[in-house]
Amino acid sequence: MTNSEKTSCLCGAVQITAEKINPKFTVCHCQSCRTWGGAPFFAVQCGTKVEIDGSDKVKEYDSSAWASRGFCTECGTHLFFKFKESGEYNMPVGMFPNLKGMEMDMQYFSDLRPSYYCFTNKTKEMTTTEIMKMFASKM
Numbered sequence: 001m002t003n004s005e006k007t008s009c010l011c012g013a014v015q016i017t018a019e020k021i022n023p024k025f026t027v028c029h030c031q032s033c034r035t036w037g038g039a040p041f042f043a044v045q046c047g048t049k050v051e052i053d054g055s056d057k058v059k060e061y062d063s064s065a066w067a068s069r070g071f072c073t074e075c076g077t078h079l080f081f082k083f084k085e086s087g088e089y090n091m092p093v094g095m096f097p098n099l100k101g102m103e104m105d106m107q108y109f110s111d112l113r114p115s116y117y118c119f120t121n122k123t124k125e126m127t128t129t130e131i132m133k134m135f136a137s138k139m
């Protein structure tokens with residue numbers, strides 16, 4: 001099952017339509033994500049079928065060798081984490097209020113998760129070492 005949904009940033013300058021939202025969302029505990037959002041990043045995978053209206057109000061920050069992070073220049077809403085090579089979007093799950101059948105599927109960088117929170121959801125987990133291995137095998 002996939003969801004399709006239209007949404008916008010807080011101020012409405014950026015309108016987003018994501019046609020294929022994977023209901024299995026991921027959580028990233030890495031320090032970049034926690035610095036960016038103040039908490040782990042809850043992300044839905046939206047693939048490349050994403051339409052952005054008002055892209056002149058979107059600033060893309062080049063956050064690593066493999067991805068960039070986009071936000072609205074008017075209101076600061078975090079819009080996406082985008083893989084450079086594939087062009088695939090990961091977007092904040094909270095931006096889409098009407099998603100159905102959502103399931104927390106994976107926690108990335110589980111070894112970087114601080115001791116002051118934990119989730120009771122039963123999920124898969126990957127550590128930094130496992131993620132680096134996965135990246136290496138893809139190159």
Ligand SMILES: [Zn+2]
Pocket residue numbers: 009010011012013014072073074075076077
């Ligand atoms: Zn905005």
Ligand SMILES: [Zn+2]
Pocket residue numbers: 028029030031032033034041
């Ligand atoms: Zn992260």
